[in-house]
Amino acid sequence: MQKQSTSKPSKCLPGGFLPIMLCLLLFVSLPIFIISTSNTPYLQFMYSTAAGNTNGHVLPYSLHNQISDLQTRLGVLLQQLHTENSESKAVAKISDQLLGIAVSLDKLANSLSGQYRDPPTGKTETSNVEEDLSEPEEDEVEERSQGGKIFNSGELHNYTSTKPHRLDGKKNFLGVEAINPSIGSACAQMAGNIDQFMTYKIFATCPNDWDMAQKLLASGCDPLPRRRCFARSPPYYSKPLPIHSSLWTQPSDVNILWNKYNCKGYSCLVSNETLNKRGFFKCSDCFIFSKQRWEIPKNESVSAEFTIDEVLSLKPGEIRIGLDFSPTTGTFAAMMREKNVTIASSTLNLGAPFNEVIALRGLLPLYLSIGSRLPFFDNTLDIIHSTLFLDGWIGVELLQFMLFDWDRVIRPKGILWVDRFFCKKEEMKMYLEEFSKLGYRKLMWRVPPKMDKLGDELFFSAVLEKPLRG
Secondary structure: OOOOOOOOOHHHOOOOOHHHHHEEEEHHHHHHHHHHOEEEEOOOOOOOOOOOOOOOOOHHHHHHHHHHHHHHHHHHHHHHHHHOOOOOOOOOOOOOOHHHHHHHHHHHHHHHOOOEOOOOOOOOOEEHHHHHHOOOOOOHHHHHHOOOOOOOOOHHHHHOOEEOOOOOOOOOOOOEEEOOOOOOOHHHHHHHHHHHOOOEEOOEEEEOOHHHHHHHHHHHOOOOOOOOOEOOOOOOOOOOOOOOHOOOOOOHHHOOOOOOOOOOHHHHHHHHHHHOOOOOOOOOOOOOOOHHHOOOOOOOOOOOOOOHHHOOOOOOOOOOOOEEEOOOOOOHHHHHHHOEEEEEOOOOOOOOOHHHHHHHOOOEOOOOOOOEEEEEEOEEEEEEEOOOOOEEEOHHHHHHHHHHHHHHEEEEEEEEEEEEHHHHHHHHHHHHHHHHHHOEEEEEOOOOOOOOOOOOOOEEEEEEEEOOOO
């Protein structure tokens, strides 16, 4: 007996077998046409390029199930048409069209056969939800707008449900009777992606999907839900070097999982021959460990760079802890460590193993998206440094929220080091006004031309002191 479909009934007009066949023909042919001609753009956000995938996409296993289901339904329809009046020209025409669609669907299934994610394994303790790629019905849209069920993943509902502690009716040391785990509000706009992220076998190895998780983070789904699975690790991980050696030593390839990066070894990250093939462009020389930029004073009229010694001399003995909010592999933090200053380095893995390298150097990586509130308490950091990150792409309102969050965590008389912010000449006044709204005292300030482009951009670098506020 054929398994009864759980999908919602099609809104076709009644009127006998022929209208139903025409409606089903439209229902089946339209998604096939879209899938076969669109190069799967709706999947580009969720699944990034895998090294061995020549087509550049890794498809969800649920799509395999959906295609298989369509093939089964087509077979049933063809069989039913065969039993109808074979002398009817209309039925014969529909039968020929369905047969052509079935052949096209078989070709599509064969062409995609090597590009699916691994099928879900195990039958117990598994969150396994097939993603619905169809448009929501009107009642579904209304339900979501009224705060109804948005996510399908049972594991996600397990995570976000209220977690009362064992002492019923009594508050714990946090002063609450229960914990309510949270996820970012923007996750609701990516419900299908989050359901996919929460599809895994509990207490087993996590799917190899950190790249999808990072895209979710960068898109505002932050914080992501926790998962009850074990993160993958390099199979031949070797013990780290002592701190006096690790700061300036190239990490071993065996301590990094390379499968999600264009480069498959550290030499690729630093070779001139791979310059345009590495998969990243921000901080293109970051993986070459060099102290030169931070030690040699530059001409003030043409350079936007300050040396670390110049900045530290402004506050002798006062700079002890801080944050570097930049695309970085930790070189700034390594230089500061040698001067007895502890720096956390905040960056994403922008096409290369930035966080892994920071950690392998014996430094502290902070995996944080631009939209996240800094995980520090008010008035606690001596310094925040940022380079190659803030520039003319950022909108004024987002910049304001970032700057005021930085102000929140910098202590009174602490410093904000803006390092080589750049934008179009005509936009610089607008951005400088935003920095001026903080009311910081200018300790160092430069606005030289940016020389490596068309001459229509400016650099802005400054060391600014946070005032005392009542």
